[in-house]
Amino acid sequence: MSVGATIAPLEARYSLIKLLGWMGLLVPILAISGYWLLEAAQAGMSLNFAAALIACLLIAGIFASFLRLMFDRRVQLRIDQAGIYVRSHHTSAIPLRSLVGIHETSGRIIFGIVKPERFPIQSQWRRFLIRINSQSARQYFGDLWIWTSLLDCTANDVYNAIHDFRVPTDFEMEMRARGASARSDLVPHRK
Helix, strand or coil: CCCCCCCCCEEECECHHHHHHHHHHHHHHHHHHHHHHHHHHHHCCHHHHHHHHHHHHHHHHHHHHHHHHHCCCCCCEEEECCEEEECCCCCCCECHHHEEEEEEECCEEEEEECCHHHCCCCCHHHHHHHHHHHHHHHHHHCCEEEECCCECCCHHHHHHHHHHHCCCCHHHHHHHHHHHHHHHHHCCCCC
16 A cells, blocks of 8 residues: 555445355255245154254244345444454454455355454354354454355455555565566566
């Protein structure tokens, strides 16, 4: 980021198109589960009926949660000079200097944080996910995660915004200059 340049912050909300796509995938599954439920009810098979009922309720619950998210137009992700704000994780922005690692897996961007205890998870749903996954939770979820498969931005948008707003330290700038200088010394000079 150049000094004095103004860059618009990245703000992401739930994507209506992506949510409709996910809901479209759930409709046939819900229809199959409903058919299975009716067949089990007519045949009098109580075990199949119970399993089909659980499947229908689970899929209908996921469908309803996606429907609810369609009407939530609040900013879910914001990256600017203050840091990275993920609404479902913490009430304030996490400074970009606190991010120590980043990787992407199936529409989910996972971040490591220097001192995660400074930015505790405040969403009850996220705390529940961590609690039920116990020891493997940090490996799977990291300290902070974002589902880009539900937001109106891509992983590259997130990476570019972090790159734009993270100001390098003096040490990093010196190392880049030394690296560039060393690389230029390796290039053969033509006469």
